Structures are given as structure tokens and as C-alpha cells.
Amino acid sequence: MTDRLDLEPEPAAAAVLFGDRLELGRAFTESLARYGEELGLIGPLELPRLWTRHILNSALVAPLLRSGRVGDVGSGAGLPGLVLAIIRADVSFTLIEPMERRVAWLERQVAELGLENVDVVRARAEEAKLNGSLDQVTARAVSALRTLIPITAPLLRPGGELVLLKGAGVDGEIGSAEKAFRKFKVHDAEVLVLGEGVVSEVTRVFRAKVG
Numbered sequence: 001m002t003d004r005l006d007l008e009p010e011p012a013a014a015a016v017l018f019g020d021r022l023e024l025g026r027a028f029t030e031s032l033a034r035y036g037e038e039l040g041l042i043g044p045l046e047l048p049r050l051w052t053r054h055i056l057n058s059a060l061v062a063p064l065l066r067s068g069r070v071g072d073v074g075s076g077a078g079l080p081g082l083v084l085a086i087i088r089a090d091v092s093f094t095l096i097e098p099m100e101r102r103v104a105w106l107e108r109q110v111a112e113l114g115l116e117n118v119d120v121v122r123a124r125a126e127e128a129k130l131n132g133s134l135d136q137v138t139a140r141a142v143s144a145l146r147t148l149i150p151i152t153a154p155l156l157r158p159g160g161e162l163v164l165l166k167g168a169g170v171d172g173e174i175g176s177a178e179k180a181f182r183k184f185k186v187h188d189a190e191v192l193v194l195g196e197g198v199v200s201e202v203t204r205v206f207r208a209k210v211g
Contacts, residue, residue: 007033008051013199017059017087024086024113029055031109032077039105041077052201057165058083058140060194060203064163065091068135071155073125074142076102080165081138082109085118092117094134098124125151132157140165145177145206153184158211162186166204174206185211 010026018025033050036042046054058080067090072081075095085093095118097103103122110118121128137152137160145164152162166173170191180186189208196202 006047008048011051011056011199013056013195014051014059016198017056017062019087021086021089025055025059025083027113028078028082028086028109031112035105036077039101041102041105052199054079055083056195056199057201057203059087060199061138061163061165061205062087064192064205064207066135066161067091069094069133070136070138071096071128071130071134071152073137073139073148073152073155075106075120078106078109080140082106082113082115082118084138085115086113089117093119094130095120096123096125096128096130098122125155128155130155134160136161136163138163138165145170145173146180149177149180149184149186153180153186153210156210160210162206162208162210164206166191166206168204170204170206181208 014025015022029051033047037044061080062084065088069092071094073096075081075097081093081095095106097106103120106120134155135157137155139148139152142148186208192205192207194203194205
């Protein structure tokens, strides 16, 4: 257990979202609470809301993933990539992160948690050697859609899907990204609101097909 007394107590929804993978979810959350600020993965004010705002926010996306290969762009602390990999052992994940310190953290967590469905790639998304090979791409708190789509859409196979966690201003981002939509053949776009009645802070997801 972490010695950080200000870590948010585990919400009841964690058991619902993680199911029989809850112990792994707890272990990851404890590690992030213990080392996250020191390693620059989370801010100093995040512990009292770590479960709600970060862990469960990511976990809510798990049902949207198909069995296949999913890339997580800008994985950073492992949000949402590691959380999703814990819950969805049937999905192969490639975590794409350019910063060496964060790559080391991700690799350590993969090893300590015994996750056999995860590869970690140190690269910027636009330089990763994965073009056209992914079924879905996730990203969380990376950038606005107009700049995020050009670095995520090329990673997908034709007919692949973007599953991007966004904030409350996502509708405005969509309006500003129309040029990128056309260039990268993004269609069937929708915004999903996940977790209403389950968690205190809902998750907004921009989902769209590419190609």
C-alpha cells in the first residue's frame, strides 16, 4: 500500500469496471500514487482524485475496444493505455511514448504487472513504424483534434477507428478540425459520454472511422 495518505479511497465503481482484474488495477494505481509525482507523470494535486479523474476515466473506455491491435498515443503515465491493457487482456496494445523516462516507467509497469499483451515503443507517433497496422488508436490529453488526427489517423488500417478521450470542449474541437477530417478521411464521427450514473466524473470520447 502507498504511504500517501491523500490518495483518493477506491471508489465502488472500480470493482465494476475492472472486474476480476481489480487487483492489477489497484497495484497500478498504488504505483502511480507512490512514484507518479516524483517521475513527473502526474501533478502534485492529483492524488485526491487519482481514481476518479484518471484511472476510472480511462477504464470506462474498455468496452469500446475490439479484439485486435490498439495503439495508445502519448501513453505517458499509462493513461489510458495501461489501464485498458489491464482490463482487456484479449486485446494487444502498443504504447507509443517519446520520452525515455516515461518509456522506462511503462516498461517497468508492464513487467511488474505481468502484462503479456503490451508492447512499448519509444517514438513520436508520426515517426512510429506502425503505419496502417492498427485496428484502433486511443489517446488522452494529448492535443486538440485538429493536431491529433494527423498523427493518429495514419497509424490505422483502412476502416480503423479513433477512440480519443476528450474534455468538455470536444464539440468545439470538432468544428475546428474539419480540414483534418477531410484530409485523413475521418467519417462517422460521434461523441460518447460514458459513465453517467456509474462515476462522479463522466468520460467523453471522440469516436470515428478512418479511410
